[in-house]
Amino acid sequence: MSGPVVRLEHVTKRFAGHTAVHDLSLDVPAGTIFGLLGPNGAGKSTAIRMMMDILVPDEGRVSLFGGGVGGRDLAHRIGYLPEERGLYKKMKVLDHLVFFGETKGVSPARARSKAAEWLARLGLSDWTDKKIEDLSKGMQQKVQFAGTILHDPELVILDEPFSGLDPVNSQVLKETVIDLARTGKTVLFSTHIMEQAEKMCDRVVIISRGEKVVDGTMAEVKREAGGRHVALAFHRDAARAAPVLRDRSLVARVDDDGASAEVELAPEGDSDRLLERLVASGAGLSRFEIVEPSLQSIFIAKVGLEAATAAAITDRPGRTTHA
Amino acid sequence: MRKAWVVAKREFVARVKTKQFVIATVFFPVLLAGVMVAPILLQGNTRAKWIVVVDAAEGGLGEKVEAALTRATRSGNPDGEHRYVASRVEAVGRLEQVRDSLVALVDRRELGDAGIDGVLLVSDEVLVTDTLHYLGGNVGSPSEMETLTQTVQEAVLTERLMQAGISPAVLMQTVKPIELVTAKVSQGRLTGQSGAASFALAYVMSIVLYVALLIYGVQVMTSTVEEKTNRINEVLVSSLRPFELMLGKVLGVGSVALLQLSIYAGVAYGLTQARGAIAGLAGMSPEAAAAMPIPDIPLGLLIVFLVFFVLGFFFYSAAYAAVGSTCNTVQETQMASFPVTILIVSGLFVMFKLLGEPNGQLAHVLSLVPPLAPFVTPARYSLSPLPLPELLLSVAVTALGVLAMAWVAGRIYRVGILMYGKRATVREIVRWIRAG
Numbered sequence: 001m002s003g004p005v006v007r008l009e010h011v012t013k014r015f016a017g018h019t020a021v022h023d024l025s026l027d028v029p030a031g032t033i034f035g036l037l038g039p040n041g042a043g044k045s046t047a048i049r050m051m052m053d054i055l056v057p058d059e060g061r062v063s064l065f066g067g068g069v070g071g072r073d074l075a076h077r078i079g080y081l082p083e084e085r086g087l088y089k090k091m092k093v094l095d096h097l098v099f100f101g102e103t104k105g106v107s108p109a110r111a112r113s114k115a116a117e118w119l120a121r122l123g124l125s126d127w128t129d130k131k132i133e134d135l136s137k138g139m140q141q142k143v144q145f146a147g148t149i150l151h152d153p154e155l156v157i158l159d160e161p162f163s164g165l166d167p168v169n170s171q172v173l174k175e176t177v178i179d180l181a182r183t184g185k186t187v188l189f190s191t192h193i194m195e196q197a198e199k200m201c202d203r204v205v206i207i208s209r210g211e212k213v214v215d216g217t218m219a220e221v222k223r224e225a226g227g228r229h230v231a232l233a234f235h236r237d238a239a240r241a242a243p244v245l246r247d248r249s250l251v252a253r254v255d256d257d258g259a260s261a262e263v264e265l266a267p268e269g270d271s272d273r274l275l276e277r278l279v280a281s282g283a284g285l286s287r288f289e290i291v292e293p294s295l296q297s298i299f300i301a302k303v304g305l306e307a308a309t310a311a312a313i314t315d316r317p318g319r320t321t322h323a
Numbered sequence: 324m325r326k327a328w329v330v331a332k333r334e335f336v337a338r339v340k341t342k343q344f345v346i347a348t349v350f351f352p353v354l355l356a357g358v359m360v361a362p363i364l365l366q367g368n369t370r371a372k373w374i375v376v377v378d379a380a381e382g383g384l385g386e387k388v389e390a391a392l393t394r395a396t397r398s399g400n401p402d403g404e405h406r407y408v409a410s411r412v413e414a415v416g417r418l419e420q421v422r423d424s425l426v427a428l429v430d431r432r433e434l435g436d437a438g439i440d441g442v443l444l445v446s447d448e449v450l451v452t453d454t455l456h457y458l459g460g461n462v463g464s465p466s467e468m469e470t471l472t473q474t475v476q477e478a479v480l481t482e483r484l485m486q487a488g489i490s491p492a493v494l495m496q497t498v499k500p501i502e503l504v505t506a507k508v509s510q511g512r513l514t515g516q517s518g519a520a521s522f523a524l525a526y527v528m529s530i531v532l533y534v535a536l537l538i539y540g541v542q543v544m545t546s547t548v549e550e551k552t553n554r555i556n557e558v559l560v561s562s563l564r565p566f567e568l569m570l571g572k573v574l575g576v577g578s579v580a581l582l583q584l585s586i587y588a589g590v591a592y593g594l595t596q597a598r599g600a601i602a603g604l605a606g607m608s609p610e611a612a613a614a615m616p617i618p619d620i621p622l623g624l625l626i627v628f629l630v631f632f633v634l635g636f637f638f639y640s641a642a643y644a645a646v647g648s649t650c651n652t653v654q655e656t657q658m659a660s661f662p663v664t665i666l667i668v669s670g671l672f673v674m675f676k677l678l679g680e681p682n683g684q685l686a687h688v689l690s691l692v693p694p695l696a697p698f699v700t701p702a703r704y705s706l707s708p709l710p711l712p713e714l715l716l717s718v719a720v721t722a723l724g725v726l727a728m729a730w731v732a733g734r735i736y737r738v739g740i741l742m743y744g745k746r747a748t749v750r751e752i753v754r755w756i757r758a759g
Contacts, residue, residue, distance in 0.1 A: 049433035052561045053561075054557065054560055054561060054741070075561065075562040077564070078559040078561075079560075080558070080562075082554075082557040082558055082561070084554040084555060084557050085558075086550075086553045086555030086556065086557065086558050087553065087555060088333075088337070088553065088555060089553065090337065091333075091337065092339075099329070099333050100558070102326075102329040103326055103329055103330070103559060103562040103563055104562050105325075105326075144558075147558070
């Protein structure tokens with residue numbers, strides 16, 4: 001397929017008090033894993049809802065599969081996992097998935113066999129006749145995910161798919177997503193967890209306060225972020241290294257995690273000198289590696305540490321929507 | 324709109340499969356059967372009451388009272404089952420002694436059928452004082468005391484008139500009561516329905532509509548709120564239009580309502596058809612059973628009722644769905660649904676008012692008010708069928724009202740189901756309705 005699967009052109013959406021998305025343009029090429037990144041409240045879900053035709057943009061244009069039709073009329077070609085997960089608690093797992101399939105226009109018989117297939121793949125075969133309310137949260141998430149993709153959509157849109165999953169289930173989900181991309185599907189997912197995105201995405205867009213701040217392939221983004229980054233780890237007393245890291249003639253920026261840190265060298269800074277000083281500090285240097293900037297450090301550099309953390313703790317305001 | 328059916332199907336299956344549905348569906352007919360059969364069984368088991376007349380009268384009043392008691396039957400038909408077994412004890416001059424010895428035998432359950440149920444004291448004084456004394460175990464039952472009074476009164480009346488010199492033959496003619504047999508005429512034609520039956524039908528239909536709206540309409544509202552709480556709406560709204568979702572829900576719940584009511588109606592019909600057999604089991608004569616007041620529903624009326632039932636259900640369910648979509652918890656809906664509930668209650672009250680004058684000016688006007696017509700029009704039709712053009716006009720106007728309500732409700736619903744946080748104010752809701 002040529003041309004982007006999802007295209008936003010100068011899309012703006014305002015709610016009562018604030019602008020959720022401002023002049024956002026992006027292209028999601030076919031067959032890629034696309035990350036829509038940003039701190040909480042940045043407008044990721046609003047952007048996704050506009051793609052899904054749940055919200056109508058105030059300005060700009062959304063097009064899917066190169067056409068002008070809204071997401072709902074293409075529902076059978078799209079799998080959507082909303083941020084707000086929801087299942088009927090009293091329904092049996094298999095019946096529920098068949099219902100989801102039918103709302104996408106899949107025949108009950110085909111939905112049934114597809115659902116059974118996915119449940120087996122996600123390790124839920126023993127639970128097909130159990131009620132949703134009898135399942136653990138993690139299992140419910142997997143059922144929801146199965147419901148998102150059982151109609152074999154070309155485009156899969158996942159809003160914060162990893163939130164609430166334990167490491168094992170995260171891994172299962174990650175592998176499934178990569179498999180989907182391998183079979184030619186296009187996957188767009190939003191997250192505020194950069195490590196996850198860094199490992200999976202071919203392409204990322206980072207938005208902050210409704211505006212796009214980074215756009216490109218993972219390689220482009222890292223190259224553009226440039227700078228010389230050094231990953232550090234200490235095994236004795238990291239505090240002794242602090243004065244060295246505060247030296248602005250040497251270090252431009254620190255992403256400090258306590259026992260480890262990622263620093264960006266100052267323009268006139270020199271990695272050899274940094275190494276000397278750190279060894280001399282007696283902090284017990286156990287890692288010193290010149291690296292590409294991590295997505296996390298790019299994210300913090302672009303979004304600002306304050307916005308990245310402050311937004312993560314405040315709850316988002318109530319939303320109004322109309323379709 | 325095919326997807327609305329998917330939603331309706333899910334809603335229907337999810338409801339019909341619940342224990343509550345099964346219990347309500349089984350329990351109600353059993354209750355209904357009980358209500359219908361119990362009186363028959365109870366009647367069948369009542370034996371004739373044994374009343375001893377303590378006769379201290381000299382002029383033959385005692386005999387007349389005894390005869391009147393013996394003659395009395397349950398159905399009023401001379402060949403029917405006797406109400407009393409009467410015997411008479413002469414007690415001129417020793418009323419107290421006889422009374423006391425007999426009272427000792429009253430209501431002695433260990434004696435079984437040999438026990439006396441009551442003692443009636445008759446003396447000539449009654450002709451002057453208008454007072455009679457009855458001592459019995461069953462004086463607590465007003466209905467039994469009323470029939471006893473009537474029976475004895477007949478004897479006292481006869482005695483008084485005879486003492487005034489009127490012959491017994493003339494007497495029998497004069498005291499006969501009359502009965503008013505009614506037949507309903509509609510549009511110059513006899514309908515074969517009695518006045519009481521039309522009235523009962525109008526009444527029952529409105530109550531059925533009222534109860535169904537309050538039970539099932541509220542279910543539409545509650546389930547809308549539950550879907551918000553479940554957060555399932557966003558998943559669904561990505562594959563179907565909110566209006567399809569609302570329509571599916573109303574159709575699904577509505578089908579459950581119709582199914583349940585049909586089961587009830589079927590059971591009621593079956594019982595009515597089998598009432599002879601049931602009465603037979605209870606040892607009751609078939610004609611007595613046939614006299615039980617169960618009206619037959621004419622086909623025309625049934626159709627009119629069903630049409631308005633469906634219209635009314637759609638109208639109010641859509642309103643309830645809209646209300647539900649603006650709330651976040653079931654508790655909130657109790658306040659928010661007040662206006663809708665008031666409309667339903669006023670529909671019922673207006674119908675009661677119109678029973679007295681089904682063809683008045685007010686009745687004509689109210690048949691054209693969509694929220695009230697589902698109550699008013701079938702009731703009017705039952706009492707006195709409307710001319711066809713007026714009936715069709717009422718249907719058309721109500722249907723337009725339903726469409727208007729569906730439009731407004733749909734606009735509120737599509738915004739409301741994805742709104743969380745504070746309950747929407749009336750001003751916000753008006754804005755949702757206006758928003759393109």
